[in-house]
């Protein structure tokens with residue numbers, strides 16, 4: 001007889017596994033279905049984020065930054081190391097170990113919270129009193145019933161038509177995180193978050209990196225001031241060769257090189273690479289999900305249509321994370337997971353999409369929350385701004401990481417904080433103060449009057465807040 005559940009979550013990424021845990025905590029009989037397998041064919045929970053996204057990329061970023069510090073930065077501290085060398089296999093093994101620890105940890109969390117876990121491809125086959133979901137695994141298939149369904153199937157890399165990804169020569173994020181040796185010439189198509197992060201890793205490890213970006217602007221979603229300074233740093237200091245406005249015409253994989261033919265600045269050009277990374281964004285994953293069997297709709301771009309509380313038009317079917325509108329970020333997926341579980345349990349789950357922090361883990365890091373200066377201008381909002389450079393921060397000087405600044409934007413009349421933009425060391429950590437402040441409706445004056453530890457990077461946030469009222473104390 002088919003098993004019956006209160007909630008079936010399809011997908012065990014940061015959206016799905018969190019939704020399942022929260023639902024079980026609230027007393028709902030919950031199953032989480034996931035099909036992801038590691039390269040050796042083992043079920044591996046945690047979705048894109050834990051397996052081939054956030055966690056492995058940050059592990060490699062840290063390793064590559066350490067390598068660069070040992071090569072170029074330790075000297076000024078009086079630490080002299082002879083014969084610094086790179087062992088890519090050990091670096092990858094460390095990354096794989098971190099991934100393995102986290103992915104197996106999800107299984108333990110499921111046990112602790114009494115979430116049932118099923119491995120296989122989940123597909124809706126019908127509705128009625130309950131929904132039927134067929135779970136197809138290696139050893140056959142089983143159909144279960146669930147009163148509520150949460151679709152958390154995430155996203156997959158966008159493909160370039162005619163370009164075959166083999167994850168050896170031509171890679172998406174999965175291959176880019178596992179290159180066995182440092183390519184001499186690395187081509188990256190796409191200067192978005194993933195392209196910049198991956199390009200930076202392999203550049204630090206020794207590759208000549210060229211990034212081809214179709215758009216004429218750099219980091220269009222970021223505040224223009226941040227994007228401009230980041231461009232200067234990434235192209236001049238980091239040494240990434242970023243060619244904006246490049247239209248890819250053809251990619252040919254030969255025995256000796258991968259040739260990319262593209263149009264740039266009005267001319268047809270060709271570059272040869274040893275490895276190519278395709279990072280042209282991600283698309284929602286609704287493949288073979290059986291949405292039509294219950295009447296769930298997707299929009300023109302393939303996202304599952306949901307309202308502000310992640311409800312689809314079909315009662316008791318919800319969708320969260322990368323498969324729905326909003327930024328494709330792990331923490332956004334997780335918060336939607338919590339909200340949906342609470343809604344199913346009769347509570348009032350809610351996520352404020354206005355205050356989702358964005359982070360790009362380059363060096364220096366970029367992070368922001370709220371509106372950019374260009375958005376405020378185009379919305380004709382009167383604002384005041386305070387900008388404080390890290391070069392004046394004692395802690396940043398001690399770290400030797402002085403590039404960048406904190407910029408705070410506040411409403412000219414009410415002083416309420418409208419956006420905070422950071423380029424600099426540990427921007428990913430610093431942004432949390434701004435998120436908390438904005439969620440509590442704080443003003444720049446509130447932050448200016450809060451004591452910040454000295455010497456700390458957070459003093460730059462304090463000074464930016466003071467700067468909104470043109471009363472810097474250290475500038």
Ligand SMILES: Cc1cc2nc3c(=O)[nH]c(=O)nc-3n(C[C@H](O)[C@H](O)[C@H](O)COP(=O)(O)OP(=O)(O)OC[C@H]3O[C@@H](n4cnc5c(N)ncnc54)[C@H](O)[C@@H]3O)c2cc1C
Pocket residue numbers: 010011012013014015016033034035036046047048049050052053054055057120121122123152153154155173194285287288289320321322323328329330331332333361
């Ligand atoms: C290289 C890289 C770096 C990133 N770095 C960051 C970062 O630093 N910070 C950040 O916030 N975000 C980052 N992201 C984005 C982040 O990984 C995603 O936003 C996040 O994983 C989305 O979570 P999700 O739960 O919606 O979906 P996913 O994590 O994609 O999980 C979906 C899961 O559902 C499974 N699935 C799909 N269809 C079915 C089905 N029919 N049946 C069963 N299982 C199914 C998939 O196999 C997968 O396991 C990064 C992404 C990449 C690629």
